[in-house]
Amino acid sequence: TLSDRLTATFKNLRGKGRLSDADIDATAREIRVALLEADVALPVVRQFISAVKERARGAEVHQALNPAQQVIKIVNEELIRILGGETRRLRFAKTPPTVIMLAGLQGSGKTTLAGKLAKWLKDQGHQPVLVAADLQRPNAVQQLQVIGERAGVPVFAPAPGNGVGDPVEVARQSIEHARAKLYDVVIVDTAGRLGIDEEMMKQAADIRDAVRPDEILFVVDAMIGQDAVTTAQAFLDGVGFDGVVLTKLDGDARGGAALSVAYVTGRQVMFASNGEKLDDFDVFHPDRMASRILGMGDVLTLIEQAEKAFDAQQAEEMARKLAGAEQDFTLEDFLQQMEQVRKLGSISKLLGMLPGMNEIRDQINQIDDRELDRIAAIIKSMTPAERRDPKILNASRRARIARGSGTQVSDVNQLVERFFEARKFMNQMARGAMPGLPGMPGL
Ligand code: GDP
Ligand code: MG
Numbered sequence: 117t118l119s120d121r122l123t124a125t126f127k128n129l130r131g132k133g134r135l136s137d138a139d140i141d142a143t144a145r146e147i148r149v150a151l152l153e154a155d156v157a158l159p160v161v162r163q164f165i166s167a168v169k170e171r172a173r174g175a176e177v178h179q180a181l182n183p184a185q186q187v188i189k190i191v192n193e194e195l196i197r198i199l200g201g202e203t204r205r206l207r208f209a210k211t212p213p214t215v216i217m218l219a220g221l222q223g224s225g226k227t228t229l230a231g232k233l234a235k236w237l238k239d240q241g242h243q244p245v246l247v248a249a250d251l252q253r254p255n256a257v258q259q260l261q262v263i264g265e266r267a268g269v270p271v272f273a274p275a276p277g278n279g280v281g282d283p284v285e286v287a288r289q290s291i292e293h294a295r296a297k298l299y300d301v302v303i304v305d306t307a308g309r310l311g312i313d314e315e316m317m318k319q320a321a322d323i324r325d326a327v328r329p330d331e332i333l334f335v336v337d338a339m340i341g342q343d344a345v346t347t348a349q350a351f352l353d354g355v356g357f358d359g360v361v362l363t364k365l366d367g368d369a370r371g372g373a374a375l376s377v378a379y380v381t382g383r384q385v386m387f388a389s390n391g392e393k394l395d396d397f398d399v400f401h402p403d404r405m406a407s408r409i410l411g412m413g414d415v416l417t418l419i420e421q422a423e424k425a426f427d428a429q430q431a432e433e434m435a436r437k438l439a440g441a442e443q444d445f446t447l448e449d450f451l452q453q454m455e456q457v458r459k460l461g462s463i464s465k466l467l468g469m470l471p472g473m474n475e476i477r478d479q480i481n482q483i484d485d486r487e488l489d490r491i492a493a494i495i496k497s498m499t500p501a502e503r504r505d506p507k508i509l510n511a512s513r514r515a516r517i518a519r520g521s522g523t524q525v526s527d528v529n530q531l532v533e534r535f536f537e538a539r540k541f542m543n544q545m546a547r548g549a550m551p552g553l554p555g556m557p558g559l
Contacts, residue, residue, distance in 0.1 A: 155341035155372035199402035220335035225363035231263035317354030338369035
């Protein structure tokens, strides 16, 4: 399996001090084979491998991780990125009812999913109605009725005088019905065929035009492997869809379908089904799927812990310097502090609510990524002695640094000025003149 292979690959890497090009190439070959074996589509594999290679070659050497852990981290992050990063939520209509239409091949799990979705929405306080717009198979309507009953959700089905035999008409009427009965979500179950079929696509497109869904969900069986890509593409062209639901993840599906469909269609997997019961259902978590594909949950946790421990160690060092003499705080610390402050940017609002934090907030607001790059370039153009003691930076040194970093002397001046200000500020804090926050360097 993919996990076994990756485990084997990373075993080979373990114990080496640094990632060489040969290491990276060997790893990439293994990952390639493994992904193909897991039924990931070839274009996706190619893209994935090149992204991993590029990142592995870049300067992302985290001091807390060994080379094997670094590769795993990169592979994991790229998997999550392709799987969609954050989970997308269902879009609800501004004016109810919200219409959700399900499309997919026969047997993909649409009808089962309709019930799961209905129950899930009902548990959240919605009042959904299920619509039987699959009139292809003799038992389809009855199947939905049984599921609806189990979910405790009403089913709108064709009855005499109710557009018998025409799924488009049933779907159209269901919207009126929902408005009249004040149901706020309409879930339209549709027919599928065993293979991609023009007539079925046309019917699905007609139902779509009749109900104008807020969400069309493409339902795909995770077990169909490589075929997931052609099927998804056909439904995207024939009907269009906004999100994907992966079913039968309780089987020994290898996760490859999730990766391929998300990548090829640019649509996120939103839900995952993992069983026949109504509760075997959850919103899709890209990070969990990535970890499932990698089969390395434990390793990933270890990596996270190693990184956290490293950050904590750095923070402690910084705190020690703050407590010490003024001269201990160097330009390198300044740069490091800025990077950390950047990371904390998202809580700048929170900081603003505390007394004495306005200066820090201003600092955060002033730092954008480009500026951080420029500051890093300037500091890296300094000699170690200059970084330790910026007081020695006379005009000719500043001119040299500006040339070396591709900046203006005024940029260098500004940076040095800001450094002295920050150092002064930090010394005040270290002497207890301002409230500090535990565990945050410089705050
Ligand atoms: P439809 O033709 O797309 O409506 O598919 P159905 O909802 O009728 O499902 C086809 C078969 O797959 C049924 O026997 C379901 O019980 C089964 N099924 C659906 N979803 C899952 C799932 O997540 N896991 C498993 N193991 N079986 C499922
Ligand atoms: Mg069905």
